[in-house]
Amino acid sequence: MASIKLSVRGHVAEVLLNRPGALNAIDDEMDRALAAAWERIDGDPDIWVAVLRGAGERAFCAxxxxxxxxxxxxxxxxxGGLTGIGGRLRRLRKPLVCAVHGHVLGLGFELAMCADIIVAADNTRFGLPEARAGIIDHCGVVHRAVRQLPHHVAMAMIVASETLDATRAGQYGLVNEVVPFESLDTAVQAWIDKILRCAPLVSQAAKQATLDGLNTSLEGALAARYQLIDLYSRTQDCQEAMRAWKERRTPEWKGR
Structure with a gap:
């Protein structure tokens, strides 16, 4: 059985972590398969949004x-390079929606935090079991957790292995939406639809600028030039946006 399943439907690519018997824990084979999936997704101009899920009902990823x-x-x-721990960080150019449920632990928690939008089932529990288990190696998840959560909430997870349920994750802004487990697919599809209504090249350019800008001060980010934004003015979609505005109609995006 393949460690991940990659499927493409229209402009949407879905990556499914597919080791439910092991709670979708990431082994070396899955790591390499994820790298290949991100490569294909970013390399295909007809893919405008990616979705990351975990198979089974017990865990997104342990x-x-x-x-x-x-x-x-x-x-x-x-x-597959998204986490940036233990090697080079790979930033996925396409918007990434992550659907989480059940156990979201350690490296799985880190992988979820790499997404642009997180939709959580109400049975989700985020955790960093390293301290309680007495095992630590790289542990890059701590650097994202302390940046995406209130300081003391993150530190409780880091030093005391305190878990975080979906409701509190929503209150702290870690996730965009919390829904019943049986409504997870519907909620994810709603986010996909929102993204697909947007100009794909603008979403990609804005994502690049946002993430690159975080590496410097606000003054530096405002003064910088961003490649994808500069290139957008010469695209078919930019011209279509102008025509649609003048004709008072909904734009028809091509991603070109």
């Missing part, structure tokens, strides 16, 4: 597989 741990490869880090 972290790294201790028995066969991911090692990183080709200079990339864990999670």
């Amino acid at each position: 972290g790294g597989d201790i028995a066969v741990p991911p090692t990183g490869h080709d200079g990339l880090s864990f999670g």
Whole structure:
């Protein structure tokens, strides 16, 4: 059985972590498969949005597989390079929606935080079990957690392995939406539809500018030039946006 399943439907690519018997823990095979999936998604101009899910009902992802741990490869880090820990960070250019449920632990928690939008089922529990288990290696999740959560909430997870349920995650802004488990697919589709109504090249350019700008001061971010934004003015979609505005109609995006 493949460790992940990659499917493309229209302008949407879905990546399914597919080791439900192991709570979708990431082993070296899955790590390499994820790298290949991100490569295909970013390399296909007809893919405008990516969705990341976990198979089964018990867990989105229980972290790294201790028995066969991911090692990183080709200079990339864990999670196919998205996490940036243990190697080079790969920023996915396309918007990424992550659907989480059940256990979201360690490396799985980190992988979810790499997404642009997180939709959580009401049975979701985020956790960092490293301190309680007495195991730590790289542990890049702490750097994202302390940036995406209130300081003391993150520190309780880091030093005391305190878990965080979906309701509190929503209150702290870690996730965009909390829904009943049986409504997770519907909620994710609603976010996909919202993104698909937007100009795909604008979404990609704005994402790049936002993330690159976080690496510097506000003054530096405001003064910088961003490649994808500069290139957008020469695209078919930019011209279509102007025509649609003048004709008072909904634009028809091509992603070109």
